[in-house]
Amino acid sequence: xxPATRPSINPKQLRKTLLIWAIVAxxxxxxxQVGWSTIWREVFIRPVLNALLFLYAHLGRSFVVAITVFxxxxxxxxLPFQIQQLTTxxxxxxxxxxxxxxxxxYGGDRQRMAMEQQxxxxxxxxNPLSGCLPTFIQFPIWIALVQAINAMLAxxxxxxxxxxxxxYRNLGVIPSIIPIQNxxxxxxxxxPDPSPVVLPILVGGTMWLQQRLMTPPSTDxxxxxxxxxxxxxxxxxxxxxxTQFSSGMAIYFIISNIIGIGMQFAxxxxxxxxxxxxxxxxxxxxxxxxxxxxxxxxxxxxxx
Amino acid sequence: MKVKQxxxxxxILVVSLGLLVSGCVSRGVSNPGWTVLAINQDIAYAVxxxxxxxxxxAASGSEKWVYPIAQASGGLFRRQPAGxxxxxxxxxxxxxxxxLVLAGTYDNKVVAxxxxxxxxxxxxxxxxxxxxxxxxxxxxxxxxxxDGRVYALKTSAAGAELLWSTQAAKHAIWGVxxxxxxxxxxxxxxxxxxxxxxxDGELVWDHDMGAAVAGDIxxxxxxxxxxxxxxxxxxLEIASGDVVWESQFKQWVWGEAFLDGGxxxxxSLDGQLHALDPxxxxxxxxxxxxxxxxxxxxxxxxxLVIGTAEGNIYRVEKATGxxxxxxxxxGRILSRPAVSGNRVLVGxxxxxxxxxxxTVVGGAPVWQYPAVTK
Numbered sequence: 001x002x003p004a005t006r007p008s009i010n011p012k013q014l015r016k017t018l019l020i021w022a023i024v025a026x027x028x029x030x031x032x033q034v035g036w037s038t039i040w041r042e043v044f045i046r047p048v049l050n051a052l053l054f055l056y057a058h059l060g061r062s063f064v065v066a067i068t069v070f071x072x073x074x075x076x077x078x079l080p081f082q083i084q085q086l087t088t089x090x091x092x093x094x095x096x097x098x099x100x101x102x103x104x105x106y107g108g109d110r111q112r113m114a115m116e117q118q119x120x121x122x123x124x125x126x127n128p129l130s131g132c133l134p135t136f137i138q139f140p141i142w143i144a145l146v147q148a149i150n151a152m153l154a155x156x157x158x159x160x161x162x163x164x165x166x167x168y169r170n171l172g173v174i175p176s177i178i179p180i181q182n183x184x185x186x187x188x189x190x191x192p193d194p195s196p197v198v199l200p201i202l203v204g205g206t207m208w209l210q211q212r213l214m215t216p217p218s219t220d221x222x223x224x225x226x227x228x229x230x231x232x233x234x235x236x237x238x239x240x241x242x243t244q245f246s247s248g249m250a251i252y253f254i255i256s257n258i259i260g261i262g263m264q265f266a267x268x269x270x271x272x273x274x275x276x277x278x279x280x281x282x283x284x285x286x287x288x289x290x291x292x293x294x295x296x297x298x299x300x301x302x303x304x
Numbered sequence: 305m306k307v308k309q310x311x312x313x314x315x316i317l318v319v320s321l322g323l324l325v326s327g328c329v330s331r332g333v334s335n336p337g338w339t340v341l342a343i344n345q346d347i348a349y350a351v352x353x354x355x356x357x358x359x360x361x362a363a364s365g366s367e368k369w370v371y372p373i374a375q376a377s378g379g380l381f382r383r384q385p386a387g388x389x390x391x392x393x394x395x396x397x398x399x400x401x402x403x404l405v406l407a408g409t410y411d412n413k414v415v416a417x418x419x420x421x422x423x424x425x426x427x428x429x430x431x432x433x434x435x436x437x438x439x440x441x442x443x444x445x446x447x448x449x450x451d452g453r454v455y456a457l458k459t460s461a462a463g464a465e466l467l468w469s470t471q472a473a474k475h476a477i478w479g480v481x482x483x484x485x486x487x488x489x490x491x492x493x494x495x496x497x498x499x500x501x502x503x504d505g506e507l508v509w510d511h512d513m514g515a516a517v518a519g520d521i522x523x524x525x526x527x528x529x530x531x532x533x534x535x536x537x538x539x540l541e542i543a544s545g546d547v548v549w550e551s552q553f554k555q556w557v558w559g560e561a562f563l564d565g566g567x568x569x570x571x572s573l574d575g576q577l578h579a580l581d582p583x584x585x586x587x588x589x590x591x592x593x594x595x596x597x598x599x600x601x602x603x604x605x606x607x608l609v610i611g612t613a614e615g616n617i618y619r620v621e622k623a624t625g626x627x628x629x630x631x632x633x634x635g636r637i638l639s640r641p642a643v644s645g646n647r648v649l650v651g652x653x654x655x656x657x658x659x660x661x662x663t664v665v666g667g668a669p670v671w672q673y674p675a676v677t678k
Contacts, residue, residue: 156335156410157395157435157478160518161613161638164533164556164573165596175515175533179475179493 044144045151046166052152056180057173064184064251067149071256074145075263078138086214086267091126146249153182153248155190182248189248196243199250204239206257211235213264335410337393339635339651340437342400343642344419349398349405350673352655355390357407358673359422362644365659365671369422388424391415396437396480397640401445403461408434408447414457414464428464430455435478436520439488446502448477448490454500456488470505472498480520480560482528484542489528491517497530499545509545513538520560520600524568524582531557537570537578539585549585553578559600560640562608564622569608571597577610577620577627589625593618599640602648604662609648611637617650619662628665633658 031039048070055066075082098120106113121127154160160179167174182189193199211231242250341350347368348360359368372388393410400406404416404425410433416425432451439446444467445457452473457464473492481490487508489499493516499508515534522529527539527548533556539548555574562569567588568580573596579588595614602609607619615633620626635652642649646662647670657673 156393157338157518158335161558161573161596161598164558165613169554175535176495178516178533 040144041166044140045147046168048141048144049148049151049163049166050168050171052148053167053174053177054171056152057171057177061177061181063153063180063182063189063248064255067248067252068255068259070145071252071259074138074141075256075259079263079267081137082263083267083271086271088126090271091124095120095124095126145252149248149252150246152180153190153246154179155182155246184247184251187247187251189251190246192243192245193247193250199247199254200239200242203242203250203253203257204235206254206261207238208232208235210257210260210264213261335393336653337410338395338639338653339655339657340394340397340407340639341642341649341651341657342398342405343644343649344400344405346644347419348642348644348649348657349400349419350649350651350657351391351394351398351407352651352657353393353653354655355392355394356655357391357417357422358657359405359419360657360673362647362649362659365657365673365675367673371417371422371424395435395478395639399438399440399445401440401443401459404459406438406440406445406459408436408438410435412449414438414445414447416459416464418461425461426463428457428466431469432476435476437480439481439483441483446481446483446488448473448479448481448492450476450478452477452492452494454481454488454490454498454505456502456505468505470500470507472500472505472507475516478518482521482523484523487542489521489542491519491521491530491532493518497521497528497540497545499542511540511545511547518556519558522561522563522568524561524563527582529561529563529568529570529582531559531561531570535572537561537568537580537585539582551578551580551585551587555596558598562600562603564603567622569601569622571600571610573597575612577601577608577625579622579625591620591625591627593627595636598638602641602643604643604646604648607662609641609643609650609660609662611639611641611650613638615652617641617648617658617660619665630660630662630665631658631667631669 052066052070055069059065102116151159151163154163215227336353339353341348343362346362348362351357357371372390391409394407396408398405398407405419406414406416408414412430412433414428414434418425430449432449434447443458445459447455452475453469454472455469456467458467473494475492475494477490477492479491481488486502487499488502491497495513495515497511513532515532517530517532519531526542528542530538535553535555537551537557541548553572555572557572559571568582571577575593575595575597577591593612594616595612597612606622609619611617613636615636617630618627619630633652635654637650638653639651648660648662650658658669659671661670
């Protein structure tokens with residue numbers, strides 16, 4: 001391989017990759033040494049549970065207030081990622097016509113297609129994978145939160161035992177607040193909604209609205225259809241699951257969705273379309289079939 | 305192709321979310337109860353955490369009877385067998401009347417089985433879950449419910465009749481009550497201990513413990529010993545409910561204290577077993593075990609036998625507190641062992657019953673149920 005063709009190594013990129021792999025290696029080694037369940041409990045469940053208990057103890061001993069403040073805090077922490085996600089989705093939407101053009105032009109040549117796509121992403125400053133990052137980051141916290149809420153509301157001895165094993169000993173106020181006040185309006189927060197309609201509708205409705213606000217319009221028919229399916233299926237499924245969840249969990253979903261809707265409005269105000277200006281080369285209108293045909297003709301001519 | 309892709313996408317979404325939710329939902333899926341057992345006349349009566357009730361010969365482990373006869377299959381798509389379903393989650397140790405064995409369930413029931421045959425004699429439905437066990441005196445049975453009520457029942461082979469029920473507590477009662485000649489005393493998650501008249505359930509005294517009382521309480525001469533979430537064991541005067549002494553530990557005291565030969569033995573959730581003077585609460589010895597000790601110990605000759613949430617089953621010398629590992633099981637031990645001679649029976653949360661010889665350290669179980677087939 002000649003020096004000219006050897007791929008150049010970006011030292012910054014290399015450092016980043018090595019760091020990621022080092023973290024992965026440490027996590028894997030720790031997982032096998034200490035146990036995955038221990039890591040999961042110590043890194044996610046216990047901090048989340050104790051934070052919730054702390055908020056509950058100091059904010060009027062109200063589960064709903066504690067959950068609201070915690071969710072707000074969580075959303076604020078992940079706000080930069082959410083903004084990044086939104087920016088990415090909007091930029092992706094903006095370059096959709098160009099991507100379609102590339103598909104038409106290089107559909108048969110996968111390697112070339114990939115190269116051109118990468119080039120386009122670079123020019124548009126888009127990393128398609130970065131759109132998933134906020135979800136990946138929030139996912140373990142979300143599951144931990146669900147488990148923490150179950151343990152916190154402790155309706156059974158097994159759950160109370162799990163709570164007892166997870167409470168930090170130096171949070172002195174804890175013994176006096178257990179068991180958590182599980183009454184809210186007509187609900188026992190540890191059990192599903194006795195009227196199996198109100199909470200499922202609220203969960204499904206707020207989720208649908210949030211998704212509708214968050215999903216950008218797509219020019220690609222297949223993506224649009226997929227988005228549409230998601231927008232209907234997810235709220236329906238979560239509405240059904242709410243009939244099985246403890247109502248405390250349903251309350252969390254509603255609060256989380258409402259905060260999400262509010263934040264989406266705020267982000268929409270912060271990031272104006274002007275902030276997402278893309279280079280003209282990127283947003284140039286897609287070539288028509290005739291233009292593409294003409295270009296191919298010219299290339300053939302040039303080869304000759 | 306598009307339709308196929310879309311269907312595939314929806315299918316993956318539904319399956320992933322289904323799996324996720326089944327792992328997160330608390331009710332049903334993660335509320336199997338504990339495997340609890342008690343021995344009466346050399347027969348061990350156990351409720352497994354699958355809802356199955358069995359009577360086993362304590363010496364050999366041979367099955368006398370099993371309820372229900374057809375067992376429901378587990379998994380996502382459960383098939384309900386014909387006839388009686390398994391019991392809902394059971395947390396309290398079974399108790400005995402002359403002819404019956406009784407178990408309290410999460411779905412508010414007291415279920416009675418004929419000891420000799422395993423036939424279901426009757427069910428009594430309370431207004432709240434029956435989490436703790438019951439206490440029996442002749443035909444009378446006393447229990448607390450998750451509705452905060454204390455129930456007094458008169459039982460026979462034919463059925464149960466409510467003598468009285470009192471809304472004693474503002475929160476659930478998960479522990480087993482204790483009886484004196486004229487009182488029934490019970491702890492509640494509402495932080496209080498209540499003493500009620502046995503005759504009619506009228507309140508005699510109550511005492512604020514400052515933290516939830518999740519477990520059973522114990523009688524020790526003229527004292528009642530109460531553990532709880534406040535990391536301490538408190539001795540109250542039976543007559544008045546006044547505090548006589550308190551012994552502070554590092555974690556919750558959930559397991560029932562055990563009084564033997566002028567010493568109180570009690571475990572705490574940080575995996576310690578403590579021996580105390582019942583008159584002063586002074587510590588005689590502490591022993592550290594591996595894993596949380598949810599339940600109290602059982603007496604086996606000169607030893608106490610106790611299981612932990614890490615599956616370790618220990619025998620501990622009563623005199624010195626020296627602990628030796630009898631056996632390490634795959635499942636967690638969350639309920640009190642039962643003893644018959646030098647044999648101790650332990651229920652695990654993987655739905656097994658192990659019979660161990662207390663004279664042999666580190667040996668294999670004498671028998672286990674269900675039997676392991678090679």
